[in-house]
Amino acid sequence: MAGGRAGVADLRGPGFLKSDELKRALAAEARALGFDSIGVTAPGAIPEAAKHFREFLAVGAHGDMDWLAQNPQRRADPRGLWPEVRSVIMLGVNYGPDEDPLIILKERERGAISVYAKGDDYHDVIKKRLKALARWLVAATPCEVKIFVDTAAVMEKPLAQAASLGWQGKHTNLVSREFGSWLFLGAIFTTLDLPRDEPEIDHCGSCHACLDICPTAAFPAPYKLDARRCISYLTIENKGPIPHEFRKGIGNRIYGCDDCLAVCPWNKFAQQGREAKLAAREELRAPTLAELSRLDDAAFRGRFSKSPVKRIGRDRFIRNVLIAIGNSGEGALAAEAERLLFDASPLVRGAAVWALAQLVGRDRFDALATKAMAVESDASVRAEWAAATKPS
Template identity: 75%
Template sequence: MAGGGAGIAHLCGPRLLNQAVKLSPADLKAALVREAQALGFGVIGVTDPDATTQAGRYFLEFLAGGGHGDMDWLAANPERRADPRVLWPGVRSIIMLGVNYGPDANPLDALTRKTIGTISAYAQGDDYHDVIKKRLKTLARWLVAMSGDEVKVFVDTAAVMEKPLAQAAGLGWQGKHTNLVSREFGSWLFLGAIFSASDLPRDEGDVDHCGSCTACQDICPTAAFPAPYKLDARRCISYLTIENKGPIPREFRKAIGNRIYGCDDCLAVCPWNKFAQAGREAKLAARDELRAPALSDLARLDDTAFRALFAKSPVKRIGRDRFVRNVLIAIGNSDDASLAAEARRLLDDESPLVRGAAVWALSELIDRNELAALASRADDKDENVRQEWQVAGIV
C-alpha cells in the first residue's frame, strides 16, 4: 500500500495510422475484452464514474471513526477517493480488471508449523504492482490507439476505491471481510483500473452472495471486524505487520502467531475459494524460498541479505527492521526454546524496534532466571526497549 498519486499513469496519443474505421462503442468494448484476456487478465468489466457514491459516504465515515489507523495516505484528499470525477473530471468510463492469484495450497495449513514464517499469498511472488501495472499500461496503450481517447491507469497505489468499482463493474462483490469476492476466483483477485474518456457500454454490477456466512469474521485472530462489512485496520494483522511502524501492540502479539507479513485467514476461509484455482498465471506464482521460510534463517537477515531475498517483492517495502520485528514475534510464539539463541543475539541489534521485539520473544521462551541474567541490557537508550524489559519483570 502507498499513498498519493504514484499509481497514476497518464496515457494519450494518436490513433493507429492504419486504422481505417472507428469502432462502435460496443465493438470497441468487445475488442477490449479480448485484448485484456490475451494479456492475462482473468476478468474485466466497465462501470460508470458515479457508481461509488454510496461507498464514498461509507469511506468518509470510516475515516471519521479512525479505522484507518496510521495510514495517513488514506485520509489525504478523501474527496478524490470518494468521487472518481474529482480525481479526473474527464473520465466517462471506468474499466476494472482482475488477475487471479489463488495460492496452490491453503494458507491456513502453515499456521500450525510454528517454526516457519507465513507470508501472505499475494507477497510470495513478484510485486503485483509491477506485474499488473505493465499489463494495464499495455492494454491502455492499445485502447488509446483504437479510440483516440485519453486514459489513466491505476493499480492500488492511487486514490481509487477499487473494490466498490469492481463490484459495480460486475467483477464480484465486497464480502463481509471488506475484500472483493468473485464467484469464479473466490477472494483471490488483484485489481487494477483504467479510467477512459471513451463512453463504453456498462456491465451489470454484482450483488452480495455472502448470505448468512460469517466465516471470515469468525476466524479473525484479532477480532478486526466490529461488524459485517466493516474493518478496524488498527486490529488487522496485515496492518500491524506491514503498515505499523512501531512495536506490535502487546495485546495482539500472541494472536499474530507465525504471521510475519500480512494475514490470509479471512480470505482463505471463504467458501467461494473452491472456484479460485483455475487459470493461475505463472508470473504470479510463489517463489519457493518464500513459501515456508525458517524463522531461524529470517532472524539472521541483515539489511543486505534482506534486500537480496525480497528483491522485486512487496515485502521489501517495509524494510529489514520491521520485518525482523515480525519474525521475533513469531519466534516468541514458536514454543521452540532453541530459537531463543536468535532472539538473544538480536538484543544487541542496532534497531530499537528489533531489540524490543527480542526482549518479548525471550520472555516467552526462557525462564525468568535466564532472562534476569541478561538484565545488563535493560538500561537501553530507547524508551520502548526499556518498557519491554519492565513489562518482562526484569527492571
C-alpha cells in the same frame, strides 16, 4: 507516456473502433494480456462508498495510514481525481494459491507470508499489463486514459463491484464467483463512453466464516474493518512496536494475514487459469524463522528483491519475525532472539525482549535484562524490559 506517479499514465492516440465492438475487442485483448476479469462502470456508480469511507475515517479505523485521510473527497468519485473520465474499466487477475495458506500456521518454527507477497510485486506485474492494454485502447480509437494499480485515491473494490467483477464480502475484500477472494485489481480511466456492465450483487448470504476466523477480532461488524486490529496492518503498515494485546494472536504470520480470505467458500473456483508469473517463489513458501532472523539489511534486500515485502524494510520485518519466534514455543529459537537484543534497531531490540520473555525461564531472563539494560538507552526498549519483568 506521461504521469505524475507510479501506476498512473496518460496516453493518447488515433483509432477507429467504437461502442459494443470496441468493448468486446477490449475484453479479448485484456484476456490475451493475462487479465482474468474485466468490466466497465460509470464514474458516478459508487455514491454509497463515499459514506462508508467517511465513517471508516471518522472512527480512526485507518490507524496510521494517514494517506487514506488525505483528500477523501477524491476517493468518493473518480471524477474528483480526473474530471474528464467518462468510463472506468476494472480488471482483475486471479492469484489463487496452489496450496492451503492456513496449513503453515501449524508449523510454528516457520514464517507465514501472505499469498500475494510470495511472488513478484503485483503492482509491477499488473502495471505492465495495464499499460499494454491502454496502448491498445488508444490505438483502437481516439481517447485519453489513466491507469491505476492501488497507488492513488481510487476505491477499487466498490468500483469492481459496480463493474460486475464481484462483490465486497463481509471481510471487506472483493469476492468473485469465479475466483473467490483472490483477485488483484487494476483500473483504466478513459474519456470514452463505453457500454456499462451490471453491478454484481452480494452472495455472502448467512456465511460469516471470514469474521469468525480473524485472530485479532478486526471486524467490529460484517462489512466493517478496524485496520488497527488487522494483522496485515500490524505487520505491514504499522511502523512501531506491535501492541502487546495482538502479539499472541499474530502467531507465526510475519507479513500479512490470509485467514479471512482463505476460508471463503467461493475459493473453490479460485485456482482456475492462475497466471504462472504470480506463482510463489519456493524460498518464500515456508522459510524458517531462524534463517529469517539472521538477515541483515543487504541480505533482506536480496532475499525479497521484486517482492512487496521489501517495502517495509529489514527492521520492521525482523520485528515481525521476532514476534513469531516468541509465539513458536521453540526454546531453540531463544538464541536467535538473544542475539538480536543488541541489534542496531530499537524496534528489533524491543521485539527481541518480548520474544525471550516467552521462551526462557525467569532466571535466564533476569540475567539478560541486567546485561542489556546496562547499555540500553532507548526509552521504548527499556519499556519493553520493564513490562516483561513485572511480576505475573
